[in-house]
Every structure is written in C-alpha cells, then in structure tokens.
Amino acid sequence: MLDLDGNCIMVLNIINVTKKFDNFSLGPINTIFDNNITVVIGSTGSGKTTLINLIAGILKPDTGQIMIDTIDITKQAIEERKIGYVFQDPLLFPHLNVYDNILFGLRKKERKLKEKITYTNKIIDELGIHHLLDRNINNLSGGERQKISLARMLVLNPNIILLDEPLSHIDPIGREKLRRELRSILKKQMVPTIYVTHFEEDVYSLADSIIILENGKIEQNGTFEDLLNNNMRSSSEFTEKILAVGNYLIGEVIYSQHNLTKVKVGENILHAIGKFSCKSQIGMIVKREDILLSREKIITSARNIIFVKIIDMRYTLNMVDVYLRSTNLNLVARITKDAAEELEITIGEHIYAIFKASAPHLIRQENNLH
Amino acid sequence: MYLYCRNKSRLNIVKINDMNRLRNNNLSPSRINVSGFNFLLVIIVTILGLYITYPIFGLIYLIEPSNLLNSLIRIELFDSLLLSLTTSTISTLVIAIFGIPLAYVLARFKSKIKFILQIIVIFPLVLPPLVSGTLLLGVFGPYSYLGRLIPIEFTQSIIGIIIAQTYVASPFLILPVQAAFEAVPEKYEIVARTLGKKRGYIFVKVLIPLAKKGIIIGLLMSWIRSIGELGATMMMSYNPHTISIQIFEDSAIGGIRNSVAGIVLVILIAVVVLTIFILIRKQHVRFGW
Numbered sequence: 001m002l003d004l005d006g007n008c009i010m011v012l013n014i015i016n017v018t019k020k021f022d023n024f025s026l027g028p029i030n031t032i033f034d035n036n037i038t039v040v041i042g043s044t045g046s047g048k049t050t051l052i053n054l055i056a057g058i059l060k061p062d063t064g065q066i067m068i069d070t071i072d073i074t075k076q077a078i079e080e081r082k083i084g085y086v087f088q089d090p091l092l093f094p095h096l097n098v099y100d101n102i103l104f105g106l107r108k109k110e111r112k113l114k115e116k117i118t119y120t121n122k123i124i125d126e127l128g129i130h131h132l133l134d135r136n137i138n139n140l141s142g143g144e145r146q147k148i149s150l151a152r153m154l155v156l157n158p159n160i161i162l163l164d165e166p167l168s169h170i171d172p173i174g175r176e177k178l179r180r181e182l183r184s185i186l187k188k189q190m191v192p193t194i195y196v197t198h199f200e201e202d203v204y205s206l207a208d209s210i211i212i213l214e215n216g217k218i219e220q221n222g223t224f225e226d227l228l229n230n231n232m233r234s235s236s237e238f239t240e241k242i243l244a245v246g247n248y249l250i251g252e253v254i255y256s257q258h259n260l261t262k263v264k265v266g267e268n269i270l271h272a273i274g275k276f277s278c279k280s281q282i283g284m285i286v287k288r289e290d291i292l293l294s295r296e297k298i299i300t301s302a303r304n305i306i307f308v309k310i311i312d313m314r315y316t317l318n319m320v321d322v323y324l325r326s327t328n329l330n331l332v333a334r335i336t337k338d339a340a341e342e343l344e345i346t347i348g349e350h351i352y353a354i355f356k357a358s359a360p361h362l363i364r365q366e367n368n369l370h
Numbered sequence: 371m372y373l374y375c376r377n378k379s380r381l382n383i384v385k386i387n388d389m390n391r392l393r394n395n396n397l398s399p400s401r402i403n404v405s406g407f408n409f410l411l412v413i414i415v416t417i418l419g420l421y422i423t424y425p426i427f428g429l430i431y432l433i434e435p436s437n438l439l440n441s442l443i444r445i446e447l448f449d450s451l452l453l454s455l456t457t458s459t460i461s462t463l464v465i466a467i468f469g470i471p472l473a474y475v476l477a478r479f480k481s482k483i484k485f486i487l488q489i490i491v492i493f494p495l496v497l498p499p500l501v502s503g504t505l506l507l508g509v510f511g512p513y514s515y516l517g518r519l520i521p522i523e524f525t526q527s528i529i530g531i532i533i534a535q536t537y538v539a540s541p542f543l544i545l546p547v548q549a550a551f552e553a554v555p556e557k558y559e560i561v562a563r564t565l566g567k568k569r570g571y572i573f574v575k576v577l578i579p580l581a582k583k584g585i586i587i588g589l590l591m592s593w594i595r596s597i598g599e600l601g602a603t604m605m606m607s608y609n610p611h612t613i614s615i616q617i618f619e620d621s622a623i624g625g626i627r628n629s630v631a632g633i634v635l636v637i638l639i640a641v642v643v644l645t646i647f648i649l650i651r652k653q654h655v656r657f658g659w
Contacts, residue, residue, distance in 0.1 A: 058560055077563070079565075085561065089557070091558060091561045093558065093576060095580060095582075104565055105566050153565070
C-alpha cells in the first residue's frame, strides 16, 4: 500500500479475532494498524498482551484473521512472520556477548554482507550502544539491556514491531531516559508499531494513536486528540485516568534558552520550563487543575495568559470542567462549582485562561521526522 | 565443635528473643529446642560423613605396597579397565544422542503421554540391575526373537556390555538434563523464534548452551554409572570382563586383598569425576534475567 507521499506502507489488519481462555475472553477485535505507533493500554488482565501474542503467533486465535497487507499470516509460525518483539524482560541470551546477541537473528551469510554490516552499525549508533558491544550482558543496566534487545530486533528489519511493556523492568531514571529516545527510534522504522503498557506516560510520550482495552474489548480507539474531544465520555476508569490530564498540546519550539522554552501552539505562544532544540515539534501536557480562569486580564507572575471562548461546561459532583477554545487551541480547566458560580460564567462567553510556565510538562520532541 | 555450636546457638537465641520482644510476640522459642536441634544436626552429619569416608580410608590397611604394584601391572586388570572406559564412553554417547532430545520433550511438553514417558524413563533406576540384566537377556539372548533374527552376538560381547550399560545408566543422564532444560525459561525459545530462527537451530544454539552445566553433570553421572555397572552386565556379558566384573572375580577368587588394585583404579577415576563436579559447581552459570 502507498501513503499520500507515495511511500510504501505496511498495514496490519486484525479481522474479527477472538481468543477464549478458561476465565477470560478477548475480542472480537477489529482494527487496522498503519505505520504509526499505537499504544495499547489497559489494566492487568484486559487482554493487551494476549492481543500482541496473537499478532506474533505465540497464541493462535480461535476465530478471525490477521493480515499484513494482503497476506494472511494467521496460520504462519512465529519465525515466518518477520515480527520484531520486545518483551518486558529483555531476554538477552546469557551465553552470548552484546554484539553476538545483536547479530543473533542474522544468517551466517548476512553477517558478512556489506549492507547488513552498515545497517547494523547504523542501528547501533542510533541507540548509542557502541561502547557496550564487547561487554558481557551481566554487566549492563536495565535500560542498556532493553536497548540491546531493541537493536537485536531492529537489525532484522521487521514488518511489524511489538513491544510488551518494555520499560517496566527499568529503574525510574533509566525508564524516563529511554522513553524520551524510544519514539524517534521507532518512528524511523516506518512500520506498524504496537506498544503495550499500563503507564499513562507512555501514551503521552509515544502514541500516534491509542487503543484502550478493557475486559478483552476495545474501549477506545483513536488519537489522543480524538479521545479528548470525544463527546461520548466513557465510564471506564482507565479511560478517565488517561484523559485526566485534560490538555495535550502539540507545538513548535521557537525559542529555548536558559531553561526557558517558548512554544507556538496554534496562534498562541506559550511559555514552558525546559530546554529543547529550536524548530522541533514537542508535545506538552497541562493538567486541567493547573489552569485558572479570570474575567479580567490580571497582572500576574503566570506567563501564559490566553483569551478564550467557553464552549462547554460539564458538571461533576463538586467540580466543573470548562471547555475553552482559542484559535487552533483547545483547553479544559477544572474549577470548583463555587468558583464557577462566583465568576458567573456561561457558555459562549469570553474569558482569560491562565497558567504558570512551570505547568506544562514537556513530554516529547521530534526533529524533522518526516 | 560442641562449644562452638553452643555459643552460636546462644547468639541465635538472643537475636530471636529480641525480635520477639519487638514484635510483642508470645511465641518465644525455648532455649533447649534450638541448641538441641543444632547438636542433633552435628551428630547426624558427623555419623554420615564418617560412614561414607571410613571405608575409603580403610583401604589403606588393605594395601600391601609390593603386591599392589604387581597387581596393577596385571594384563587382565589393564584390559578390563580399558574395556570399561571405552564401553562406558560409547554407552554415554548413545544415551546422550537419544536422551538429550528425550529430556527436552519431558521438560517442555505437557500432556498425559509425558507422565507415562516420565515413568518409563525412571524405570531402570528403580529396577534392580540384576533384574534389568535378566530382562535384557530375555530379549537379546541367543535364543530370543531378536537374537535369532539378527546375526549379531548381543551377549558375551562388547555390544552386550553397551546394551546393559545404556539401559541402566540412561536415567542418570536424562533426569539432570531434563531439570536443566526446565530451568531455561521457555521465553528464550519464543524470543529466538521471533528473531526468525527455526526450532532445531534454537535447540542447538540456545537451549544446549544454556543447559550446559546440567548436560555435563548428566554425561558424567551416566559415564561413572556405566563404569560401575555390574548386575546387568553380568547377565548380558560376563566375558569380556569389565573393571567391575574383574574386581568381583578377583575378590571371589582371592579375597578382598586380591581386588585392591582394581578398587584403587576405580577410586582414582571417581576422584577425577568428583574434581570435575566441584569445578562445575564453582563456575556459576549466571542467567541474564
């Protein structure tokens, strides 16, 4: 299949797939994965690992088909599917050193091919693991091990990449570091990538689109913006948890110095803390609780003051979620019911939304990906 | 030894009592029980240790240096040792060729047939070797169906020795290798398959290296068991003599002192095997998970 720019793209098509166990059943699942990163998130036992194990061929579906482009792979053995799978545990072979682990999947002849050597070196450079090649795998940190496991899979040019909670066995600092690098590494492969997790941070940092699984069924499917703007609010606890941040903004860095970054989102220029390279695209999260509403343009230390229109108000027990719109920018602010009454705000009015430069949490950066 | 233990157990009591006080627990262990238990352990270990090593040291009283040298250079003894070393090596190789894949089947497959297979594998271990030998003679003897069908002398030959050794020593290889395969997480095989490798390749390049320690132990155990084999070999092939049969015959003809030379040789082999065991135990094979 070709995309709009005429590039060849792989499509993974899941058609009516079901799988039954004694106390759990998955599906029927119907979905298409194109060459983007899809983050599958759900609580333990929601069937997310089962789903990717079905795609990998580790499990056989009871019904349905799994297709890569026009080829039906449902009955193919694991080793015939050309699938890259990174497990929770890096599962590096303990009897081989780092370099031999990376080359494990290549055939003897391939190991001598010039193009393969160049490609392997490219992957090694991208992951920054050159200094580890001669090491024994026992002397590596969790993050380093997972990188080797990624390299071992990437050198084979898989048609589909599956990742099953790859960051969960890594210490928090290493996890944050690898999470930042992971998106650009995976994006470069240009193949359908399915990333299973239970960390909400992974959704914000990695996802092009999101699938929320609950009790073996797809609860939500779409981009983060789709989910945020979806009026059919779900009763599911997990969906609520992921959407709880309220605001996910994508913009371009126009200035970044001395730990202060200015980001252009729509027509607005937002201030944030952090250092990023100019002209790169970044994603930011602003918690809905961090946004203040004011009738007048007050003089304040907060750096971000945006003139917005109230487009919707949704009431919960004691709180109100106020949906706001400026040019090419949607925001949601959560205030108390009392505050809403005192401000006497109504739908259709204009108001100021205010938040500090420290409120946006910058989560991902992409440099000229396309 | 006793004093040391008493001191140590007293230390333990203090620690346990402190912990109990902290936890406000009424179940404090009695002083007599703890020290008594340690004392009992020391006695049991000492008795067993002495029981096993005493006969080996007792050998010193049986050795007469002048006779020993003459006995050691006896041609029958040399021949029988050589025969034992060769046949047990061949037997171990035969067991390995069939036993290692069988151990893999036992380690990985989950079905009712596996249970039956497991019992079959253990069977030669629980059967008295003399009985095993008699059963083998029943099927391989000159008047048996196989014996008449195939024009090979199964009994009173090297082949007979190998058949007996293979039968009796097979569990000594299969069981440790099975345990070693079971200790390798199945996920390694799955990850190797996602990397495009076929199962045969994974067996040779991943499973065998990861289960290496258990395989070496299994090979050694079945080899040393084959050397020590007497009962089944006697039934199948009394001649030519293996070292065990030679020792048996020497002692039957001339008493214990007459068989000392053979015993010394076998003990030397045992020492070599033991040394390898210790070396393997020292070299920790660390897995990367």
